[in-house]
Amino acid sequence: MLIFPTVVAAEIMHNYTFIILLLLKAALVNPFYLPGLTPVNFCPKEMEKPNCKSDIKVYVNRLNSKNTILDYEYHDFDFCLGNEDDDTPVENLGQVLFGERIRPSPYKINFLKNETCRLLCSKFYNRKVVTDVRKLRRLKHGITKGYYHHWIVDNLPVTFCVSHGVCFNGFPMGTTSLDIIGRSSRKNGYGEVYLFNHVDFIIEYRDLSHDPNYFDDPVGGRIISVKVVPSSLNHIKEDSLDCDNSEMLNLNDDFHDMKIIYTYSVKFLKTDIKWASRWDYILNSKSTTSIQWFGITNSILIVLFLTGMIGVIFLRTLRRDISRYNQFDSSDDVQEEFGWKLVHGDVFRPPACRLLLSVFLGSGAQILCMVFVTLVLACLGFLSPARRGALMTCGVALYVCFGFVNGYVSATFYKAFGGTLWKKNIFLSAVLCPGIIFAGFFLCNIILWSQSSSAAIPFSTLLLLLFLWFGVSTPLTYLGAFLAFQRSRWSYPVRTNQIPRQIPPQPFFSKPLPATVMAGILPFGSIYVQMAHLTYYMFGFLFVVYLILLVTISETSIILCYFQLCGERLLLSVQIDHCWRGVDCIVLFLLFDICIHLFHYVRHSRFCFMLLVRASNLFGLMDNRIFIYYLKSKCLKRKYCKMKKRKHDKKNKLLHLLCSLEFEAIIKYAHRTEIRPVNKKELK
Secondary structure, three states, rough: OOOOHHHHHHHHHHHOOHHHHHHHHHOOOOOOOOOOOOOOOOOOOHEEEEOOOOOOEEEEOEOOOOOOOEEEEEOOOOOOHHHHHHOOOOOHHHHHHHOOOOOOEEEEEEEEOEEEEEEEEHHHHHHHOOHHHHHHHHHHHHHHOOOEOEEOOOEEEOEEHHHHHHHOEEEEOEEEOOOOOOOOOOOOOOOOOEOOOOOEEEEEEOOOOOOHHOOOOOOOOEEEEEEEEEEOOOOOOOOOOOOOOOOOOOOOOOOOEEEEEEEEEEEEEOOOHHHHEEEEEEEHHHHHHHHHHHHHHHHHHHHHHHHHHHHHHHHHEEEEHHHOOOOOOOOOOHHHHHHHHHHHHOOOOOOOOOHHHHHHHHHHHHHHHHHHHHHHHHHHHOOOOOOHHHHHHHHHHHHHHHHHHHHHHHHHHHHHOOOHHHHHHHHHHHHHHHHHHHHHHHHHHHHHHHOOOOOOHHHHHHHHHHHHHHHHHHHHHHHHHHHHHOOOOOOOOOOOOOOOOOOOOOOOOHHHHHHHHHHHHHHHHHOOHHHHOOOOOOHHHHHHHHHHHHHHHHHHHHHHHHHHHHHHOHHHHHHHHHHHHHHHHHHHHHHHHHHHHHOOOHHHHHHHHHHHHHHHHHHHHHHHHHHHHHHHHHHHHHHHHHHHHOOOOHHHHHHHHHHHHHHHHHHHHHHOOOOOOOHHHOOO
């Protein structure tokens, strides 16, 4: 009796020995930060070693403003310059597309060495020299336009924090307001321009000297956060610097020569925050987080409203219509059809501009897959902000690779629509939408070039983008289209009538424009909060809102499709534009978005969200097609089952039923619109 339990236990131990060994081995494994970069250890000057350096490098990046689209390099303004011989971080494709220009700075900081009012450099401007006057005017122009510095320390953005825990990436060049942000706050004028020529570095670090993981090889610490407090100080002499009681530096003095002395201070503070959590105070800023929660709540309410409407349609109206339709069993008396059942022979008629629609659907599917995979990788942490430019680089790479999806979807729909110009379909799928995007991108780049902006893309990067387009994406598009054309065509659940229905005059509210307006408001309201921000790394919020957007567009398309089929005045237009109804909810949304672009200028996140919404065109049409398939499967399958009981041929009886419905519908609308009815024999 004891043999069987012993054998079972031995078998279990034999099967799980490998797993047990792995679990025991896991206790000896040291974890590392997979999504981002490896941590950098810093030590004081006297304890410096190869794996623990004391020099903390400060890098400067481009200057941008929310009031203009023109970004400029740090060197375009007359600031203190760093040593060009120092190593400059290599910029990837995403950083170049975002316009980042990282350069070494002249700031010298050693770990755990506090500095107070240290001289950086000095600049002298002679009012009689034209070049000096131009440099001063450029500084004043940057301050009045609200340009911000963007510095980097240990791969962390230097932040500027105000009250209530709200922090911003970067800090302003200066100010023109009465309430000065810096430490030397005074109200001594109106319309004055003050330059922030002094910064206080506040560096928080985590002490690892007594950490048990580094007991054999102790290190100094790791940087957790870097904050700055800018100030405007009018230093008189370089040998008598006073950063506590100086007057503010006013650039509006047009009558005397000016000397600007740049200084900085450094202060180290110890903290208990872990190195892996050092991005939390930036990503979880209270102002942005609260706004995102408000936007998500608003979007969820919209989704619940649309879901309730669809529930009413499916559970009440649609089932009632189907049950009423299935009540008649007589083959002689054909019940008069109404609502969406009148157009069952026209819903799968090929739409107008089938080639253009199929190309748009393929491009939408390509962008849809790109956005979805990018957000999934970002939520998993592989596109963390520690990897600068990784988000855009990943997006471009995925967009190029998903050219296969573009060709496959476009060719599949074009073949289902009955198109024959397959070469033209493949060519437009590979060229049309990417060409429009690249043409607009190139035009904007020419404007940026003419303004000497740092956001202008170099010519070598343009050649790289062209290579990715024609060398990688286009062949994949042709491959996907080739596989799609090799497959059999979709089979529709109902036969399309050979004679299109006549279209009576429609009132204004039944035309596509009002439907487009109503369809675009709800998707726009679900993500308008996210469109008002720059590129941020709260991918959890963004992914949830992305799903809400897709659900909103899907449900809006279903509701519009059902009301269109049920409306007595709209149902006869189904053979012309019903396939385009799924795109109605995108049209007005893009119009709203264009207005926002014109009002707030072009921002990176708005461009990305336009791509996100552009990808949702596919959802609109697909939901309409699935919804129509549902109607046909519920209605026409019952017709086929009833016709099997009849003695006549099933095919002939179905054609008779369809022609009867066609004739009765035309007679009905002929009396209303004074259209001359055709003969029933001619109709057959």
